[in-house]
Amino acid sequence: MATNPYPRTKRGAERREQILRAAEVMIGTQGFSAASIADITRHAKTALGTFYIYFSSKEDVFRELVLEMGQLTRAMVTEAVADAPNRLEAERAGLKAFLRFVAERPSLYRIVEEARFIDVEAYKAYFTNFAKAYAAQLREAEASGELRPGDAEVRAWALMGIAKTLGERYVLWDETADIDHVVDEAYSMIRDGIAP
Amino acid sequence: MATNPYPRTKRGAERREQILRAAEVMIGTQGFSAASIADITRHAKTALGTFYIYFSSKEDVFRELVLEMGQLTRAMVTEAVADAPNRLEAERAGLKAFLRFVAERPSLYRIVEEARFIDVEAYKAYFTNFAKAYAAQLREAEASGELRPGDAEVRAWALMGIAKTLGERYVLWDETADIDHVVDEAYSMIRDGIAP
Structure with missing residues (x-):
């Protein structure tokens, strides 16, 4: 599935933003290696798969x-x-x-x-x-x-x-x-x- | 075995220095995570066990x-x-x-x-x-x-x-x-x- 870096719906944009903010908190406090994608989606209160709608990898986010x-x-x-x-x-x-x-x-x-x-x-x-x-x-x-x-x-x-x-x-x-x-x-x- | 940070013999001091220089090269070019102790001792042309005579861990070196x-x-x-x-x-x-x-x-x-x-x-x-x-x-x-x-x-x-x-x-x-x-x-x- 191709990632969708620029969601067209308001809901999509909000979800992407939620994941970005969660990534900021998790990577910013634990560091890149220690913070997992699962940590990020858990913190964003979203399903793991949702991450991949907007980002292709942890490197990408x-x-x-x-x-x-x-x-x-x-x-x-x-x-x-x-x-x-x-x-x-x-x-x-x-x-x-x-x-x-x-x-x-x-x-x-x-x-x-x-x-x-x-x-x-x-x-x-x-x-x-x-x-x-x-x-x-x-x-x-x-x-x-x-x-x-x-x-x-x-x-x-x-x-x-x-x-x-x-x-x-x-x-x-x-x-x-x-x-x-x-x-x-x-x-x-x-x-x-x-x-x- | 306790580590020996300050070797008393000339040979010991040289070996420790060799390992430090190899660690500088390997960690300095590959980064801390990617460089292994085996990489360091290989580059220092010494046995893996020799590392532990002078340092307790990669964090230590x-x-x-x-x-x-x-x-x-x-x-x-x-x-x-x-x-x-x-x-x-x-x-x-x-x-x-x-x-x-x-x-x-x-x-x-x-x-x-x-x-x-x-x-x-x-x-x-x-x-x-x-x-x-x-x-x-x-x-x-x-x-x-x-x-x-x-x-x-x-x-x-x-x-x-x-x-x-x-x-x-x-x-x-x-x-x-x-x-x-x-x-x-x-x-x-x-x-x-x-x-x-």
Whole structure:
């Protein structure tokens, strides 16, 4: 039976979404190897066979979660920085929004990191797509004089590295950290590092 | 039989080292789950039983590799920055040395990242120990006026995040990248971000 990645009925879309959310919980907490398809459908309160209507394998649902995480992260950051008066303030707002997102969806963070070992192409695509869009924005801001000249691509990866590592250290590992303080300190370094 | 983590004879030390190096190659290229102890001893050209003289399990040799990677990275960075005339130049030298180290030992990099899923305590210890030493140096440099005031711990993690992410993007994924250019661009951002 062919899988049906884009169900046409509302019921189909809801069921597929239910399975995705269950996969996020099970893979995000137990890891890819330990979480079985049976665990996922049990958690989704659906029959085992239903899984195969929408996904061909555990690898398939995993890849979908990584793709979804990429879309979610980009959409969330884009929205968070939409009202920023300039690129520097957008950096602060984006970093803060990312750290909040990690706090809200820790399992998706873990899924992306595990992709390095399960589906390296999805892993690379996640960061490469993000970096491409990020670098384009930095380039624009440089052109309009909001940032001083520099290699936008290297900057994008360096800034992603800061966000990723602070997210792990101060959000995933430490539920009591003062996120605003972390953002202020990191932002002060970032601002003076790229301000005109 | 009890394992013998610190062999007293030269021959014992050599054999243990041979197994560690084989484990680095096999786990570093195939991943923790796929690499078996039989693969490791075959690659080390030693009998399967010899493994158990020095290590109690695959988890045990893996933890040892992560610990070793931490010691190696710290020793390598310490040596690389020893001649730097000040903290800012030490940042540049440290970043460059780290990226060269990733190029030379890509398997150890992968092992540390996989530790997040295999031995999270070893993973946290790797980064936490590094960050502690790093923050202490940043604090000293701040006290002597080489850096402007700031939260040394947040800075240490942010700087580690830059190095880690640039290492993945420009060394592991891209063997043709101009490392000196990447270091120059990242350093320019770091320097102005923390200079007095």
